[in-house]
Amino acid sequence: MSMSGRLLRIVLILLGPALAAAACRLAPILNEGHLSPAHTALIYGGLFLPLAAGAAAALSARLPACLFFILAAGLVMAAQLRFLDNYFLLVIMTMGINIIFASSLNLVNGYMGEFSCGHGGFMCVGAYVGSLISMAFFTSSKLFGASLLPPHLAPLLFPLVLIGAGLVSALFGLLVALPSFRTRGDYLAIITIAANYIIISLVENIDFIGGPRGLSGMNKTVGAMREVAEMPWMLIWVLTAVFASIVFLYRLVGSTYGKSIPAVCQNEIAAEIMGVNTDRVKLTAFMVSSGLAGVAGALYAHVYSYVNAQAFSILKSTEALVMVYMGGMGSLSGVIMAAAAFTLLVEGLRFAIPFINSLHILPAGYEISPVWKWVLIPLCLILLMQFRPEGLLGNRELSHFFPRLNKWMKRTSSEEEPDAHSGNK
Amino acid sequence: MMIRVENLYAGYGKIEALHGLSFEVDEGEIVTLIGANGAGKSSTLKAMMRLAPPEAPLVSRGDILFKGKSILPLEAHKVVEQCKMTLVPEGRRIFGNLTVMENLHLAAWTRSKEEIAGNLERIFDLFPRLAERAGQQSDTLSGGEQQMLAVGRALMTGCSVILLDEPSMGLAPLLMYDMFRTLKRLNTESGLTIVVVEQNARLALEVADRGYVLNTGEIVAQGSSEELMRHSHIKEVYLGG
Numbered sequence: 001m002s003m004s005g006r007l008l009r010i011v012l013i014l015l016g017p018a019l020a021a022a023a024c025r026l027a028p029i030l031n032e033g034h035l036s037p038a039h040t041a042l043i044y045g046g047l048f049l050p051l052a053a054g055a056a057a058a059l060s061a062r063l064p065a066c067l068f069f070i071l072a073a074g075l076v077m078a079a080q081l082r083f084l085d086n087y088f089l090l091v092i093m094t095m096g097i098n099i100i101f102a103s104s105l106n107l108v109n110g111y112m113g114e115f116s117c118g119h120g121g122f123m124c125v126g127a128y129v130g131s132l133i134s135m136a137f138f139t140s141s142k143l144f145g146a147s148l149l150p151p152h153l154a155p156l157l158f159p160l161v162l163i164g165a166g167l168v169s170a171l172f173g174l175l176v177a178l179p180s181f182r183t184r185g186d187y188l189a190i191i192t193i194a195a196n197y198i199i200i201s202l203v204e205n206i207d208f209i210g211g212p213r214g215l216s217g218m219n220k221t222v223g224a225m226r227e228v229a230e231m232p233w234m235l236i237w238v239l240t241a242v243f244a245s246i247v248f249l250y251r252l253v254g255s256t257y258g259k260s261i262p263a264v265c266q267n268e269i270a271a272e273i274m275g276v277n278t279d280r281v282k283l284t285a286f287m288v289s290s291g292l293a294g295v296a297g298a299l300y301a302h303v304y305s306y307v308n309a310q311a312f313s314i315l316k317s318t319e320a321l322v323m324v325y326m327g328g329m330g331s332l333s334g335v336i337m338a339a340a341a342f343t344l345l346v347e348g349l350r351f352a353i354p355f356i357n358s359l360h361i362l363p364a365g366y367e368i369s370p371v372w373k374w375v376l377i378p379l380c381l382i383l384l385m386q387f388r389p390e391g392l393l394g395n396r397e398l399s400h401f402f403p404r405l406n407k408w409m410k411r412t413s414s415e416e417e418p419d420a421h422s423g424n425k
Numbered sequence: 426m427m428i429r430v431e432n433l434y435a436g437y438g439k440i441e442a443l444h445g446l447s448f449e450v451d452e453g454e455i456v457t458l459i460g461a462n463g464a465g466k467s468s469t470l471k472a473m474m475r476l477a478p479p480e481a482p483l484v485s486r487g488d489i490l491f492k493g494k495s496i497l498p499l500e501a502h503k504v505v506e507q508c509k510m511t512l513v514p515e516g517r518r519i520f521g522n523l524t525v526m527e528n529l530h531l532a533a534w535t536r537s538k539e540e541i542a543g544n545l546e547r548i549f550d551l552f553p554r555l556a557e558r559a560g561q562q563s564d565t566l567s568g569g570e571q572q573m574l575a576v577g578r579a580l581m582t583g584c585s586v587i588l589l590d591e592p593s594m595g596l597a598p599l600l601m602y603d604m605f606r607t608l609k610r611l612n613t614e615s616g617l618t619i620v621v622v623e624q625n626a627r628l629a630l631e632v633a634d635r636g637y638v639l640n641t642g643e644i645v646a647q648g649s650s651e652e653l654m655r656h657s658h659i660k661e662v663y664l665g666g
Contacts, residue, residue, distance in 0.1 A: 256534045263520050263531055269476060270518035274532045275505035275582055395522065 104292030113265030118196030120316030130165030130298025169294020328391030521564030
């Protein structure tokens with residue numbers, strides 16, 4: 001990369017936080033209501049679009065990244081201008097959380113070929129740790145006393161919550177992995193299920209974090225962010241986290257270090273005699289996987305403003321497994337698609353069943369119960385396993401089926417095409 | 426002496442496979458271990474490579490010295506890193522779901538880009554077939570090509586000692602000769618030290634400098650290749666008269 005290209009990137013990377021800070025300052029003024037909607041749209045457009053395009057160009061000049069940023073900026077703007085109702089936003093955020101949750105499990109169950117089925121446990125750790133960090137940092141609570149940081153910093157320092165939750169979950173992952181990676185296959189499955197149960201019972205029996213009643217102190221942090229500026233903060237953080245984790249996983253599995261993960265899956269001995277430290281690779285992959293599950297958990301807690309250990313039971317772990325096997329083990333794009341589709345299916349059936357009832361096609365007195373959802377979803381999975389056991393994409397990426405996509409995945413080199421950044425003018 | 430195996434006892438669980446094995450390998454030599462099935466040839470190589478049980482035998486007594494230092498406390502990946510010694514395992518064990526190129530790159534993951542580039546050229550020069558198939562998924566290769574990839578991959582690690590476990594297994598006679606000719610070429614041109622375990626004793630002795638004959642975990646004969654070829658008992662048992 002040329003010197004000027006590198007400089008441009010640095011400027012753009014610095015521009016992002018600067019604009020975000022400006023947005024925080026400006027937003028309270030905008031919310032006073034003196035301005036017409038068109039005017040507001042113009043100002044927000046002016047704020048978000050350069051931010052999005054700049055960040056996209058700066059972080060990665062790949063087309064999918066730019067598309068994601070444009071889509072994300074569109075969603076955030078639409079949410080800001082109240083074009084989208086809260087339910088729709090909740091579905092979008094759940095989808096994002098599911099994408100992180102499933103694609104992190106895919107690293108262990110897909111790329112590494114192990115069978116971990118206690119992924120919900122790590123999400124639980126992340127949810128609680130994230131909530132506690134956010135309560136301690138940004139809110140004054142009975143538990144921690146006065147806030148450690150001024151609450152108005154919450155919108156900018158929220159990533160600390162996610163990072164903290166991720167790190168602690170990764171440590172829990174290490175605790176589970178250390179004794180269990182001497183064994184493989186079925187044994188790991190049993191150990192991870194046990195770990196899931198242990199984590200949930202542990203949380204339910206610690207009284208100061210709410211025990212079985214759950215925890216809801218983190219909603220004050222969301223409130224604090226809202227107070228600084230009335231913006232869809234959680235949507236912004238979910239989208240950012242989705243982008244960051246997908247880029248991270250994509251880079252990881254594409255790197256030479258990452259290639260050692262499927263190599264360990266294929267043949268541990270062969271990997272070892274190539275100089276790959278197989279134990280360390282396995283531990284690293286498991287820690288990354290559980291860490292990202294923790295990030296998903298922290299987001300979940302803040303999006304729903306309430307956590308309860310039972311929400312992360314074996315059912316949650318099963319959901320993650322379903323998404324991974326639906327998308328295809330070892331396919332990042334497949335699992336992302338599956339996570340999105342699964343969320344839509346679960347939410348879609350919520351409406352489809354009352355809709356069918358309202359058509360009055362059934363004899364009078366008969367109604368389909370909403371519980372049928374939990375018959376139809378497993379049925380979909382059974383049918384998928386019957387007719388396409390390798391999942392939507394198998395272990396291949398989307399670009400394998402549409403080779404033209406490969407062209408778009410390549411970095412548009414900034415030396416030859418200075419136009420790549422023209423969107424920021 | 427580069428490698429010295431001293432009075433090595435090793436086994437799987439309660440079953441002892443090697444009963445006091447001693448032999449030496451000098452730098453730049455081709456040494457072959459020959460013997461019937463179950464003589465302990467593969468176990469010896471696995472123990473030398475420090476692979477972990479249960480696939481490899483557990484050493485109970487004796488020592489394996491590399492340039493005078495014991496390598497018993499090391500793990501296999503450390504042996505690769507520190508001693509520059511690697512193994513071409515029995516049955517090839519290539520990474521089937523990766524392409525030929527990815528297999529080769531993975532093997533070189535501890536090395537710099539410049540080193541890799543020169544090494545790749547050398548491997549494609551030795552095995553032009555691999556260059557043709559560079560982008561192909563490696564489980565679609567034929568048996569011979571997979572063996573070439575297994576050897577190429579071992580070379581990519583940049584190791585100067587290569588242990589080969591039955592490189593001729595499952596190859597057509599012509600390919601077998603090719604493989605051994607390539608090994609000889611690597612030895613004379615690049616000074617590679619080679620320890621090869623082989624069922625096809627005649628073929629192995631033709632390229633090797635020295636050989637050891639194993640029988641049920643013990644060395645029963647040793648000497649230069651010519652001596653072993655002339656040895657009447659060995660002729661009878663291993664070379665087919």
